[in-house]
Amino acid sequence: MNKYGAEFLGTFWLVLGGCGSAVLAAAFPQLGIGLLGVSLAFGLTVLTMAYAIGHISGCHLNPAVSIGLWAGGRFPASQLLPYIAAQVLGGIAAGAVLYVIASGQAGFDVSAGFASNGYGEHSPGGYSLTAALVAEVVMTMMFLLVIMGATDQRAPAGFAPIAIGLCLTLIHLISIPVTNTSVNPARSTGVAVFVGDWATAQLWLFWLAPIVGGVLGALAYRMIGREKS
Numbered sequence: 001m002n003k004y005g006a007e008f009l010g011t012f013w014l015v016l017g018g019c020g021s022a023v024l025a026a027a028f029p030q031l032g033i034g035l036l037g038v039s040l041a042f043g044l045t046v047l048t049m050a051y052a053i054g055h056i057s058g059c060h061l062n063p064a065v066s067i068g069l070w071a072g073g074r075f076p077a078s079q080l081l082p083y084i085a086a087q088v089l090g091g092i093a094a095g096a097v098l099y100v101i102a103s104g105q106a107g108f109d110v111s112a113g114f115a116s117n118g119y120g121e122h123s124p125g126g127y128s129l130t131a132a133l134v135a136e137v138v139m140t141m142m143f144l145l146v147i148m149g150a151t152d153q154r155a156p157a158g159f160a161p162i163a164i165g166l167c168l169t170l171i172h173l174i175s176i177p178v179t180n181t182s183v184n185p186a187r188s189t190g191v192a193v194f195v196g197d198w199a200t201a202q203l204w205l206f207w208l209a210p211i212v213g214g215v216l217g218a219l220a221y222r223m224i225g226r227e228k229s
Helices: 002-025 035-056 063-071 077-102 131-150 160-179 184-195 197-201 205-224
Strands: none
Touching: 002 035, 002 077, 002 184, 002 205, 035 160, 035 184, 063 077, 063 131, 063 184, 077 184, 131 160, 184 197, 184 205
């Protein structure tokens, strides 16, 4: 149970830190942190939690990561459902805390987006469903490739959280304009359930694409990372 508790708290921190920066600080008058700040916030949540709970649960914080690690031979199938449940519940709990904070400001309107992921008219840059699908698959694929490589026993010890956190930062720098960046079904669900309407209607993409990308990235690493006999 300590592993599931760690995943709950870790995902809670990722959603609160990442989505919280987008909702509360990205466009704050005159001192907003912008897309660069939001990207860095997401990376920092993973980096800090990797050092805090990596030795307890592996610090997946993401159903696509757990499924990808399973596909890559690094994680048992028997723990997939409990890990995913803990991650989704942690994301929703963070969304609830963020909602309470954000709604304390006059004029708050959750239907404006609440850091939800979307495509078409709900994409920050107006990108199509196809563009969103490709972006989420490819970004998650590269994320898993980095995770698998950085945590390989042959990689330099102790640096994996830095590589993984910076990779997530880079992913956000690339794809926030396209989908608001998911690469994580728990992150998407955690805020979409409070928006409802279009956010939950489009949520299927932000489960499907990251999971497909995660499996592809893990399989790609298994191919290029295998040790020569």
